[in-house]
Amino acid sequence: MKSITHVAQAGTVESSDILINLAPAQPQSGIQIELATPTPKQYGAQIRELIRQTLTAHGIADAVVQATDKGALDYTIKARLITAIERACAPEGGN
Amino acid sequence: MINKVGRLIPDTLPGYAEVRPYSGPFAFQPSGRMAGARLRAQNPAANKVLASLEQAIDATGLKDGMTISFHHHFRNGDFVLNRVVETIARKGIKGLTLAPSSLNDINDAILPHIESGVVTAIETSGARGKLGKTISAGKLARPAIIRSHGGRARAIECGELKIDVAFIGAPCCDKAGNINGVDGPSACGSMGYAMVDAAYADKVVAITDHLVPHPAFPISIPQTQVDFVVELDSIGDPAGIASGALRISRNPRELLIAEYAAAVIEHSGYFNEGYSLQLGSGGASLAAAQFIREKMKARNIQGSFGVGGVTAPFVDMLNEGLFSVLFDTQDFDLPSIESLKNNPRHLEMSASYYANPHSGGPIVNNLDVVILSATEVDVDFNVNVITDSNGIIMGASGGHSDTAAGAKLAIVVAPLLRGRLPMVLDRVNTIVTPGETVDVIITERGLAVNPKRTDLLDRLKDTRLPVLDIRELQDIAYKMSGKPESVETSDEVVAVIEYRDGSIIDVVRKPL
Numbered sequence: 001m002k003s004i005t006h007v008a009q010a011g012t013v014e015s016s017d018i019l020i021n022l023a024p025a026q027p028q029s030g031i032q033i034e035l036a037t038p039t040p041k042q043y044g045a046q047i048r049e050l051i052r053q054t055l056t057a058h059g060i061a062d063a064v065v066q067a068t069d070k071g072a073l074d075y076t077i078k079a080r081l082i083t084a085i086e087r088a089c090a091p092e093g094g095n
Numbered sequence: 096m097i098n099k100v101g102r103l104i105p106d107t108l109p110g111y112a113e114v115r116p117y118s119g120p121f122a123f124q125p126s127g128r129m130a131g132a133r134l135r136a137q138n139p140a141a142n143k144v145l146a147s148l149e150q151a152i153d154a155t156g157l158k159d160g161m162t163i164s165f166h167h168h169f170r171n172g173d174f175v176l177n178r179v180v181e182t183i184a185r186k187g188i189k190g191l192t193l194a195p196s197s198l199n200d201i202n203d204a205i206l207p208h209i210e211s212g213v214v215t216a217i218e219t220s221g222a223r224g225k226l227g228k229t230i231s232a233g234k235l236a237r238p239a240i241i242r243s244h245g246g247r248a249r250a251i252e253c254g255e256l257k258i259d260v261a262f263i264g265a266p267c268c269d270k271a272g273n274i275n276g277v278d279g280p281s282a283c284g285s286m287g288y289a290m291v292d293a294a295y296a297d298k299v300v301a302i303t304d305h306l307v308p309h310p311a312f313p314i315s316i317p318q319t320q321v322d323f324v325v326e327l328d329s330i331g332d333p334a335g336i337a338s339g340a341l342r343i344s345r346n347p348r349e350l351l352i353a354e355y356a357a358a359v360i361e362h363s364g365y366f367n368e369g370y371s372l373q374l375g376s377g378g379a380s381l382a383a384a385q386f387i388r389e390k391m392k393a394r395n396i397q398g399s400f401g402v403g404g405v406t407a408p409f410v411d412m413l414n415e416g417l418f419s420v421l422f423d424t425q426d427f428d429l430p431s432i433e434s435l436k437n438n439p440r441h442l443e444m445s446a447s448y449y450a451n452p453h454s455g456g457p458i459v460n461n462l463d464v465v466i467l468s469a470t471e472v473d474v475d476f477n478v479n480v481i482t483d484s485n486g487i488i489m490g491a492s493g494g495h496s497d498t499a500a501g502a503k504l505a506i507v508v509a510p511l512l513r514g515r516l517p518m519v520l521d522r523v524n525t526i527v528t529p530g531e532t533v534d535v536i537i538t539e540r541g542l543a544v545n546p547k548r549t550d551l552l553d554r555l556k557d558t559r560l561p562v563l564d565i566r567e568l569q570d571i572a573y574k575m576s577g578k579p580e581s582v583e584t585s586d587e588v589v590a591v592i593e594y595r596d597g598s599i600i601d602v603v604r605k606p607l
Contacts, residue, residue: 039484
């Protein structure tokens, strides 16, 4: 299992992008997602699920995710999240 | 009851003696006679010019429960509507129906007077900003009535919309009430929407910041229709009324849509000597004007007339002789206002001449081609321009359904996705324009032809244009965005969408 060692972010708040902020969480606390999106009713559940799946696929079980969505498509969300994971798990000062 | 476009319409609606469901663009045959203003007489010695708005409101006899109207040519620079409603509120008059030709963001200033019950009903073309949200939240005593420009003219002329007092922002006015829109510090150009109000309201107040010696010239609204004149320091903000000449879009997506639109027109069979054209004021529409202009020059085609909502690109085409005449209900920029003032081939027209379906025939009936924008479209070619994807009112019906019904070729342009939201849906949130009057939908990923237009399909299939089935377009969008969950609404009707003939094409229900 990978774990998040420090706060990191990726993405922007430009139209069609998403800003992901990843922070460490207590072991066993699970994945907590705070999502701000212009389309909560239409895509809120899908975006949360994608974030959860992507984190799990990268071996992360505990995290605090703040996602500020500006209408991003799935591949954008995934790309930003993976970058944030790499930054959050890398040694401080790296990447 | 379920209407012809499959929408569930309540059997009764506040404000309607009889609810007529939409049953086709030309299904309804009107009967009866036109309505009219109350007869009045003016003594030669009488003075129409009053010292204040307060005096004018008193002089009209405005009372609780009456209907007041305004025109929206001043757009986001309008001071008149807010000032008049504010003044009425101070007099303690309540329960008014507000019936402007449209509402803009600047009119959010009247929200306190909706809360306090001065304005309890709204009949208009559309609303934006906080006003749109307020209507969508059901804060009015009865559902708002949304009409197209032609539908509003029809409703006024047949008496369904009975205006007690029309307040007309008059950029140039004389003491007898002759008005034009082309002179003065608040010049807005055409007075097309106000013309209908002036002709049919029981009382008409001209509000001006440019009182000129009698007679004003030219005369768009004649003194015979005006009861009182009030002079204010300023009736509008020129920067909000008209922009400078708009830049042509550099947005590659809009440019691609515009290129497709111009190519569809070129190959449609309607691109012939003497054809007629209306363009919307959206980015893709304006960009299309450039491409159409080049094609007209290249093929040496002269059009008969253009219709607007006039913008500078259309004025350029008039000046170059690419169109013989421009018909104008509203101007969006300074070059258009100048052109209306100086070019005798640039003609001002009323909203009724533009689009009233229950008349001897509005100019939209003679249109060959119109390019319209859309908020959403659906696989049945229905178009929404009034509510956003959350079901909140944030747009206007305008001339959309009027021109789509009248024109031989109605082209709707929209991006395939806005942010993550697909714009080709199974069902649009709200139908303003029925799919049976829409011929082609153009996106940056391809275009779809209404299957009933087999003639158009035949003409376009041998071109290099990316002609797809509407379902294929939807699939492309859904593959990128995922299928959106539908937005739940309550049963409470907050707005009624009238088709141009007065039938009910849809209702807006309060979002949950």
